[in-house]
Amino acid sequence: xxxxxxxxxxxxxxxxLGFCISAEVEVIxxxxxxxxxxxxxxxxxxxxxxxxxxxxxxxxxxHYDFIMPDEVIMRVNYSDxxxxxxxxxxxxxxxxxxxxxxxxAQDPWLVGxxxxxxxxxLDFTTKLPVELIPNPIxxxxxxxAPDREYIYGDEExxxxxxxxxxxxxxxxxxxxxxxxxYYKNGDKKVFGMAxxxxxxxxxxxxxxxxxxDGYVKAGxxxxxxxxMGHVAEYKVTLKxxxxxxxxxxxxxxxxxxxxxxxxFGYIRGNEKGLFxxxxxxxxxxxxxxxxxxxxxDISSFNSVSFADVKENSWYSEAVEWAxxxxxxxxxxxxxxxxxxxxxxxxxATLLYRISKEEMPDNGAISSFTDSGNIAPFAREAMSWAVxxxxxxxxxxxxxxxxxxxxxxxxxxxxxxxxxxI
Numbered sequence: 001x002x003x004x005x006x007x008x009x010x011x012x013x014x015x016x017l018g019f020c021i022s023a024e025v026e027v028i029x030x031x032x033x034x035x036x037x038x039x040x041x042x043x044x045x046x047x048x049x050x051x052x053x054x055x056x057x058x059x060x061x062x063h064y065d066f067i068m069p070d071e072v073i074m075r076v077n078y079s080d081x082x083x084x085x086x087x088x089x090x091x092x093x094x095x096x097x098x099x100x101x102x103x104x105a106q107d108p109w110l111v112g113x114x115x116x117x118x119x120x121x122l123d124f125t126t127k128l129p130v131e132l133i134p135n136p137i138x139x140x141x142x143x144x145a146p147d148r149e150y151i152y153g154d155e156e157x158x159x160x161x162x163x164x165x166x167x168x169x170x171x172x173x174x175x176x177x178x179x180x181x182y183y184k185n186g187d188k189k190v191f192g193m194a195x196x197x198x199x200x201x202x203x204x205x206x207x208x209x210x211x212x213d214g215y216v217k218a219g220x221x222x223x224x225x226x227x228m229g230h231v232a233e234y235k236v237t238l239k240x241x242x243x244x245x246x247x248x249x250x251x252x253x254x255x256x257x258x259x260x261x262x263x264f265g266y267i268r269g270n271e272k273g274l275f276x277x278x279x280x281x282x283x284x285x286x287x288x289x290x291x292x293x294x295x296x297d298i299s300s301f302n303s304v305s306f307a308d309v310k311e312n313s314w315y316s317e318a319v320e321w322a323x324x325x326x327x328x329x330x331x332x333x334x335x336x337x338x339x340x341x342x343x344x345x346x347x348a349t350l351l352y353r354i355s356k357e358e359m360p361d362n363g364a365i366s367s368f369t370d371s372g373n374i375a376p377f378a379r380e381a382m383s384w385a386v387x388x389x390x391x392x393x394x395x396x397x398x399x400x401x402x403x404x405x406x407x408x409x410x411x412x413x414x415x416x417x418x419x420x421i
Contacts, residue, residue, distance in 0.1 A: 042229025
């Protein structure tokens with residue numbers, strides 16, 4: 001028993017002595033033992049904005065994002081003169097080196113300048129030099145763009161943010177997209193998704209794709225493709241899921257227009273799900289559709305200027321938007337004309353004002369037998385609408401513009417399709 005007790009005492013003293021010794025040994029610093037980083041200029045990351053808190057001036061700088069290579073070896077120095085070597089991506093005494101997200105000590109990094117990454121371990125830091133290699137690419141351009149139609153609200157392509165009442169959209173399908181790389185030495189090369197590997201890289205370099213920033217609505221959107229610090233753009237279509245209206249026959253002359261406008265959410269059916277193609281388009285319906293076509297943010301147009309426009313009605317914001325933008329001045333006597341139908345020449349005038357084009361009467365309307373019936377205020381607009389293919393003859397037997405004819409919902413759908421394309 002005495003022997004066992006003696007052994008236990010020795011072991012206890014040894015352990016306690018070990019604790020005391022280890023407690024006295026601590027980390028006194030870190031340094032880069034070997035290895036370095038090279039980064040291609042503007043090839044990784046993205047441009048960000050930084051505002052100077054003192055001057056309020058905002059500048060753009062390039063934020064680099066890359067994977068730290070394993071061959072960078074770090075040295076952890078201890079107070080007893082010993083040290084440990086480890087890859088920068090591994091733990092030492094259970095602690096990881098920190099650099100991701102805090103590596104850019106100066107912005108932007110510049111070719112030929114003193115660029116470095118700040119590496120942290122516990123409370124100690126050191127600098128890891130970075131060589132910024134000049135980018136050989138001058139610019140990139142879209143060679144062949146994919147013909148893509150995405151469905152608004154589909155979670156595969158984005159998500160709806162209820163708090164902001166908006167849809168965040170991102171394109172995901174790049175099949176069929178090819179772009180041309182123009183090099184600074186005069187060479188050029190076409191790349192496509194066939195050259196893509198499973199890690200989202202082309203020729204070893206990552207690419208990124210972005211749609212229009214912020215919340216989007218159905219319509220034509222610009223997609224930006226980033227590769228090695230350069231951008232190529234192309235267009236994609238974002239549509240609403242469309243269910244055919246039971247009162248619109250597939251063979252009807254206006255079916256294509258209804259399909260087009262409904263898929264973009266420009267024109268919607270009534271509470272029974274009917275389109276009502278022969279019903280007259282009212283003035284308030286028209287400005288609501290115009291706002292949708294123009295992808296306008298009308299949420300701030302809360303006041304009411306016309307006497308016959310009800311505050312907070314389903315059309316009040318669109319009416320106020322149209323008035324503020326100079327699209328309509330109403331029908332006189334401070335009235336907008338709520339509930340009134342409108343003529344072809346009135347619709348042409350509104351579209352002409354929205355287009356902000358200037359086109360004096362160029363004779364395009366002279367071939368129509370009833371061109372003399374066009375009101376003086378609408379002649380330029382009607383000439384523009386005919387020249388742009390937005391309006392045509394209302395008769396197969398005779399060239400008629402019918403400027404005073406009431407516009408139906410079917411006619412409006414065709415007109416808006418021609419105006420939007």
